[in-house]
Amino acid sequence: MQWIKRITLFFLLSYVLLCGLLYFFQERFIFHPRALPADYAFEVGEEMTISTADGVPLNVLAFRQPEAKGAILFLHGNRGSNRRSLRQTEGLVGADYDLYLYDYRGYGKSGGSIVSEEQLFADAQTVYDSLRQYYAEENIILVGYSLGTGMASYLAANNHPQHLILAAPYASITAMKNLWLWMVPDFILKYPLNTRENVARANCPVTVLHGRRDELIPYAMAEEIREAAPDRVELIPLPESGHRGVILDPLFTETVLKAIR
Template sequence: MKWLILGALLFLQGCSSNYFLYSPNDKIVFSKDDFSHPVKDSFIRSRSGNTLHLQHHLSDNPQGLVIHFHGNRGNLSQTVEKVVWLVDEGYDVMLVDYSGYGLSNGKPTRENLALDAQTVFEISHGLAHQHKVIVATSMGGAIALDGLAKSKLERYFDLLVIDSSFESYQNLARDVVANVPIAKWFSSRIPALVSDERSPASNIKQIVNIDTIIAHCNDDRLIPITRGKALYQVAGNNSQFWQFNGCRHARTFTDEFPNNQQRLLAHIRKNRGASLVASNTLTSP
């Protein structure tokens, strides 16, 4: 049991490298031929000093660009289903693998991944697409917010969707500890073990020039919906909170839930025409 506790705390620790916070692998689970649309790969040099793999899923007549930041586990090929459906709806989709993930080199640390996200925003903000949407899932929400705050380029993007994410590394660690009864004793030590430097809550306060949706499933057992609501509470006046029933962690907008997909698609299309200025509203299906 003590090794389980130590492993949980190390996994969520936030000191110098944060290496244990991330679980990358290089197992590519699909071929480009698995898709009916064109798929292209590119490699870019990141501010982190590492080379990143980007994958572009291309629509015949793109109405805009969707950039996806995946969660802490696996690589872009294992999370593509969360956004690739948007290609059939007329959007180019760019998938991002961070340092140490998939075909990208280097090590995944909090600083490296923030610099990776910053680089992606710097490269993509000038692309020809007139409508640009950011979709960030789970840990990808924290990474995207960190990179967007660093880049100060949010005004060049039209919509930010944060799904199944959290506001505080320390509070997320407390949630993990709370699920191990004997580990509750460690709760008071979390501030010393887990850094909240550049937390999602602190970063989202700096991002005021983009319409934002924060989405979360009531049944999320990995990152409780309370974490998503806490992030929403500190978001700007141009934010909305969407809560959904019946979906598991980070599955909100997959093909399992076509109604959720259609709600997001309708919002994206509405956003394409004009700024929404959502006035910090909380909604449910």
């Protein structure tokens, strides 16, 4: 019976260690920023700096034009920086709406580091509030991709934008965790990022684009998001697209431009 106790103790200690690692190092699992040198210069657009409530500078790349009818705020995925966002949104440059790309803390030329969900949401709200100084809310379109869908949907639930567009969204980070680590308790997560719940409370129409071949976030999560508010959510399946392919699919650009018209 001694060997049974030893095996039980081994698995118990391994479980506790796993939970501890996930709690203390979850930022490393969720966020994969790519920093850019302070002197890095984008060859296009106009760089802006927006300061957070605690004084951290967030780098914003803006594409503005005379007599723009509104603004598009793009919230990117968990990898890269505005340099990658620029490639993903190049089809939106020169549209009737100004385009704003912003880097989260620690990404690109933004300062600081991400430490909580509350901080992520507060930073997104700060950027949104800066746009409201120049654009009416009914002329602001929110576009989120992958990780950014959690923050974009939060803004839609707590403000009154014109439209919310989600590309490759997750129902929640909690649901993503449960795909592989169902044995780990939910309270371990500091970043539940409940997109489904936010969409249910959103104050605008919502369009969801999701690849049928998404190898990271199951297509079923997009269907779950649609069911959160079926009267306001349009789900557009992309039969041939995987996770990264969604944001590069021509239908993504077409959908955003359609929302402008």
